[in-house]
Amino acid sequence: MTQPAGELAGEIRKAAAQYPDSRSAVLPALRLAQERHGGWLPPEALREVGDALGLTPAYCQAVASFYDMFHLQPVGRHLVEVCTNLSCALVGAQQVLEAFERELGIEPGETTDDGGFTLRAIECAGGCGKAVVVSVDERYREPVRPEDVPAIVEELRGGD
């Protein structure tokens, strides 16, 4: 949910105080703004970050667009990301991804019509010892097998 812009600006300035140059806080600031705007960065979020740090919204967008964890389009209430890099791929990542596709009725990169879920494939998550790694709302589940997928989706639907 969107909070008052002043509150966000305060948190951004607090983050910026940790650095000799406030521009260093652009990543933490974008993270804070994204959390407060329902998981993505609408134009007003980029303006708020820019205003708090003395940067232009265009600069903030240029930075945000470089990093995979910042979303410049709306995402679902739950973000499900399946690692499909080599270590996970070798032990069945494709089957796990397809299980989510079936369960959610969407392809990777898409969001369900009810806005409940966005499904993505991601690069190596750093959990290769417990492959396949699935990140659900930015927290890892590891390992995940295709047969675990219906229960994960049910659990997330139940929590809404």
Add this chain to the structure above:
Amino acid sequence: MATREITLAHADERDLTKLAEYEAIGGYKALQKARKLKPEKIVEELLASNLRGRGGAGFPMGRKASFLAKGTGKPTYLCVNADESEPGTFKDREIMLRNPHRLIEGCLITAHGIESQHVFVYLRGEYHDAFDVMRAALEDARKANLLDDVTVVLHRGAGAYICGEESALLESLEGRRGQPRPRPPFPAVSGLYGSPTLINNVQTVATVPTIIEKGGEWYAKLGPEQSPGTVVFSLSGNVVRPGNYELELGTPLRELVFDIGGGIPDGRELKAIIPGGSSTTVMTPDQLDTHLDFNSVAEAGSQLGAAAVIVIDERACMVQLALRSSQFYMHESCGKCTPCREGTRWMVQLLSKLEKGRAEQHELDLLLSVCDRMLGKCLCALGDFAAGQVVEYATRFREEFQRHIDEGGCPFAGESSLEGIFAPVDQHAHAAGAEVRA
């Protein structure tokens, strides 16, 4: 078995995330000892230890520290590279999750050695769990007055492989897109905010307390002379017991994969091994007697890299493997240098055609020519990594690549373990409305 734990010592028996537990095994004693020593003495011990960087490049930490510019009138910074994202690597996450105080102690000793009051830990953005543990440990260390006059900032990345490259890390930490800088100047002279900066990997810094406790000479005697010490090997892929194993450098590849890792599941045959993360070049089963240290793996024609050993069994189509790996580099190329930005895309197109059986003979040669035009021609190592791995897949598995052309399709006929594997770059193409699957 040459098991010897340093960075993960006692982490199996105790909850070392708790300060009292870490202190109970002698934690922070090395820091007390270090603070009574002159800073130069710390660097001398690091030089004597021959501790080589564990992030992939293997550059001696003591030498890097000794390059730091003195008398500049600017502050000196320590940056810890915790942006672990090399495919196959998950050691730093485990060190931070299970032994965070050792990393903090290593930071504080190193900061004393280079006379720095400012430490930045650039922590991979996806590692929420490691961030939570590190933040709590840092708070405990602060309350126990262990930080003295040093500030330690946990700076979270936001999902970009390239930010593990040291100059891109600095750009990102300064609040920019993570694009590498030309060198020289090197960070030791002009790094963060134009100041002298030492950048080292998590495991490297987490080893420092032991070097101060037991002495550089003691450490230098562990394992092979040119690559002393221990490393946390991240073992993954088609192996019975994947996981992190801290072993002396020089452990034979066969011992790691078969004795420790339990070999290949379901009685399958070993086909290939990637010894140090996907950026290192592929090895074959006839090289199983290679010792896993920087020099021995280099002599075998590959690289130890981040010691991330990926095991590949007989079911994998090597063209699919090369394609999936190249899609990663295409996705992660920062776009600054033309050979890397265009070359990775071209590699993916050619490998895709090859996999579908639509490539002509000259396109296999073209693939190698594209790689040749990338190697050594980019600002950072990403272009070299991307091209180097493909050259070795196509050379060592030439016959399998050739069969894709001769048979007009994948010889695995849909039975490869990597069949249809979907990559994030496909996702972007998908969003743009393009055809993504054959």
